[in-house]
Amino acid sequence: MRTNLSCSRLTRFVRAIARSAGVCLTPGTGHASEAEAAFKARCGQCHGARDIRHWGRQHADAAARQAWLDQFLRRHYPPSEAERTLIVDYIQSAIAAARAPR
């Protein structure tokens, strides 16, 4: 029996399984990269950062934009409900980050 599986390799393995099961082991960074990955996978072939900035200008109010995106993405290349939440979060945080004073 092999006993030389290092702890960090084991940790990476567990994380990989957790990721593929949609579980987030590192809240914060994990959620953000998962959200970005969901956007890239579902929307990235047609939309990028310029589109996101455009949607931010078109719908300046964050709460109204949230409601608009949530409705719109129920019929526009609709992702699953869990992915829709992630994708809307990603768009919202990208717009918020672009507006934050530097």
Ligand code: HEC
């Ligand atoms: C196969 C290409 C394609 C995919 C995939 C796609 N879209 Fe689009 N999307 C379009 C096109 C084409 C338009 C219309 C272009 C326009 O309005 O300028 C559009 C328009 C939009 C708009 C603007 C709607 C409006 O009324 O102004 C939003 C927001 C949007 N898409 C979000 C998304 C999101 C989020 C995803 C991923 C879940 C996604 N789209 C996936 C092609 C795509």
